[in-house]
Amino acid sequence: MTMPETKVLPNPRAPEGRQPASAPAAGPRGKVPPRRRPRAWRWTDLAEIAGALGASAALTWMIFGRLLPFRVMPIAYVLLAYVLFLPIYWFVIRDGQGATAAKDRLVTVLIATGALFAFAPIVFVVGYVVKRGAEVLRPNFFTETMQIVGPLSKATEGGALHSIIGTLEQLALATAIAVPLGLLTAVYLSEIQGPLARPVRLVADAMTALPSIVAGLFIFSIVIKPHIWLQSGIVGSLALAILMLPTVTIAAEQVLHVVPGGLREAALALGAPYWRSVLMVVLPTARAGLSTAVILGMARVVGETAPVLMTTGGTTVMNVNPFSGHQDNLPLFVFTQIRSSQENQVDRAWAGALVLLAVVLLLFVLARIVGSASPGRRRLRVPRRRASRTTSDGGNPS
Amino acid sequence: MRTTGPEGSVTSDVPEAGPRAEEPRKLEARLTDADRFYRAFVAAGAGTTLVLITLIGLFLLNGAWPALKTSGLSFLTTLTWGPDGEPPKFGVAAMMFGTFVSAAVAMLITVPIAVCTALFINEYAPRAVRRSLTSLVDLMAAIPSLIFAIWGLFFLVPLLAPLEDWAVAQFHGWLPLAEASATGGSLFNAGLIIACMAIPITTSIIREVLAQAPRHECEGALALGGTRWGMISSVILPFGRSGIVGGSMLGLGRALGETLAATLILSIAFEIKPRILENGGITVASGIAIEFRDAQELGLSALMAAGLALFLVTFAINLLAALVVNRKPAGARA
Numbered sequence: 001m002t003m004p005e006t007k008v009l010p011n012p013r014a015p016e017g018r019q020p021a022s023a024p025a026a027g028p029r030g031k032v033p034p035r036r037r038p039r040a041w042r043w044t045d046l047a048e049i050a051g052a053l054g055a056s057a058a059l060t061w062m063i064f065g066r067l068l069p070f071r072v073m074p075i076a077y078v079l080l081a082y083v084l085f086l087p088i089y090w091f092v093i094r095d096g097q098g099a100t101a102a103k104d105r106l107v108t109v110l111i112a113t114g115a116l117f118a119f120a121p122i123v124f125v126v127g128y129v130v131k132r133g134a135e136v137l138r139p140n141f142f143t144e145t146m147q148i149v150g151p152l153s154k155a156t157e158g159g160a161l162h163s164i165i166g167t168l169e170q171l172a173l174a175t176a177i178a179v180p181l182g183l184l185t186a187v188y189l190s191e192i193q194g195p196l197a198r199p200v201r202l203v204a205d206a207m208t209a210l211p212s213i214v215a216g217l218f219i220f221s222i223v224i225k226p227h228i229w230l231q232s233g234i235v236g237s238l239a240l241a242i243l244m245l246p247t248v249t250i251a252a253e254q255v256l257h258v259v260p261g262g263l264r265e266a267a268l269a270l271g272a273p274y275w276r277s278v279l280m281v282v283l284p285t286a287r288a289g290l291s292t293a294v295i296l297g298m299a300r301v302v303g304e305t306a307p308v309l310m311t312t313g314g315t316t317v318m319n320v321n322p323f324s325g326h327q328d329n330l331p332l333f334v335f336t337q338i339r340s341s342q343e344n345q346v347d348r349a350w351a352g353a354l355v356l357l358a359v360v361l362l363l364f365v366l367a368r369i370v371g372s373a374s375p376g377r378r379r380l381r382v383p384r385r386r387a388s389r390t391t392s393d394g395g396n397p398s
Numbered sequence: 399m400r401t402t403g404p405e406g407s408v409t410s411d412v413p414e415a416g417p418r419a420e421e422p423r424k425l426e427a428r429l430t431d432a433d434r435f436y437r438a439f440v441a442a443g444a445g446t447t448l449v450l451i452t453l454i455g456l457f458l459l460n461g462a463w464p465a466l467k468t469s470g471l472s473f474l475t476t477l478t479w480g481p482d483g484e485p486p487k488f489g490v491a492a493m494m495f496g497t498f499v500s501a502a503v504a505m506l507i508t509v510p511i512a513v514c515t516a517l518f519i520n521e522y523a524p525r526a527v528r529r530s531l532t533s534l535v536d537l538m539a540a541i542p543s544l545i546f547a548i549w550g551l552f553f554l555v556p557l558l559a560p561l562e563d564w565a566v567a568q569f570h571g572w573l574p575l576a577e578a579s580a581t582g583g584s585l586f587n588a589g590l591i592i593a594c595m596a597i598p599i600t601t602s603i604i605r606e607v608l609a610q611a612p613r614h615e616c617e618g619a620l621a622l623g624g625t626r627w628g629m630i631s632s633v634i635l636p637f638g639r640s641g642i643v644g645g646s647m648l649g650l651g652r653a654l655g656e657t658l659a660a661t662l663i664l665s666i667a668f669e670i671k672p673r674i675l676e677n678g679g680i681t682v683a684s685g686i687a688i689e690f691r692d693a694q695e696l697g698l699s700a701l702m703a704a705g706l707a708l709f710l711v712t713f714a715i716n717l718l719a720a721l722v723v724n725r726k727p728a729g730a731r732a
Binding site for chain 2: 073075100101103104107108110111112113114115117118119121122124125128129132180181182183184185187188189191192194196197199200203204205206207208209210211212213214215217218220221222225242245246249273274275278296299300302303304305306309310331334335338339349350353356357360361363364368
């Protein structure tokens, strides 16, 4: 490694300097300038923003309050003030710090605005659902069904026990169908990499594009229409399993890819057959990630409405048997109640929406906890266990 | 480590083993019976997945065939939906139009917001809140579309109604987009709510891609005196262009297949019109959800044809997105 051009330059601020690391070698001069923090806020920045805001607010008031002959909606004030703020702010910064800095600040404001528009919906969605739901959510929502509830009953009467049971059973069945298949497929893709790997990956990718309503239509037309099985919980689970399968497969495959190859090789080098290396080393190492994949798959389908709309039938009475008879579930409960023309039924739908939201949040938090527990636990536990096993093996006379 | 050299003490023992060490020892990987069983079992699982998924495509095609044979090419051009009528007259044109218009509205809103949000999280947000913001985006992606749809129906649409009415009152007559006899159940509003659902997934993908921008190049841009926007526009955006396109396309795939927002918001109307603020419209997904209950033999087949058409479109878009995302980005050297 020879770099002749770097050594002849005594000037540390040489623009051609290839190694920025050598630039701070200006140390011997003894004068270290005060450290600049380009990202830190200075009070002048705040003053500039405040001034520009004040100017735009005043201008808005003048236009709408004094110049225009008619009244406008309050939101127009906000919009105009924002639109005026941008050029004012730009001029202020350009005056003080030049056009480049002004452009930078302007873009910062725009990007922050964009992010605000992305995060605002979640606040409003969660806030609105909680507000509307809490008004009518009573403990009996979890213990009663809609069997004896008429369209004119109060919103706090009746409950969604039948829907909750249905959701749990259908979710469990869909998981029981999709997860073993998905995991096996992921193991095949990542560990065996046989001749099927390419086509399987291709169709799995394609399946993530399958619109959920088409999955429902598919099950409806091959199971329900020819009367192989009438509308029931299990048929809904089939549709959900179709949606879950590619999600679980792809997520699990990605997790298995992260397992270090050295672990596999170590297992094989110690004489383990392939199946033991997968079952005892690869899968346990990836356990946390796999659980996350499964939970995310569940979170994806638990709120799916379109497929269950066509397949489970929907009912107002309790049906604990998912294999026969119509069954309800939470999204369907919300959907049917919200489409009603009765105010109280619409109100009741929000209680269902709140419970559904809570279930999804619960699954999400669970996935986070399980997922983030992975590296720490792996680092702590695997070596200890391995160590104890080697010592005990060593102690055993063989 | 090199074995030649004047003071190489390590060279002494190597030449002795020389001639035989040239040819590597033959490694025999013998599979035990259990291994063979394991391989067969796993392959059977993967095969089942493959067969299952292929079957879905074939069944859809098979189910859609009678309808496609009846209607022929007019399936793509007919507006109305009357497959069980006499004579059957149906086509996917109005549904596809509604699907694409609502998805286009959604994407016009989603893409700029998603890029801004991704940049904000990666480059502007304080390090302390970056992780929580990322989680928040992922959480939004997990919220069921039903909840977004009913929220839109009861909160967002009434909130925007005066604004839309005002726009219609101001611009009707000289802007065809703003022509409307009544607002509320319009394709624009459906697209707006679909945008709320598409923003999180798009943001999440774009953010991940942009986070892989080579850090040393970013720091180089800053060290040369560039502003943060200079760094973003000269390093991060060129690097992440394929990720932005790919992420947007995945969001588009989701927007096209979205059922509930359209079902709940749109006033049903099988027509093609440029007046996106006006009540009325239909998408493929909501059409299936609405029509399947009353569908007879041919009606179901026609719905499957519509579903197949939608699936082909989303599939093509997903495939394209996968190709774009997986392509080596321009800046990814070393």
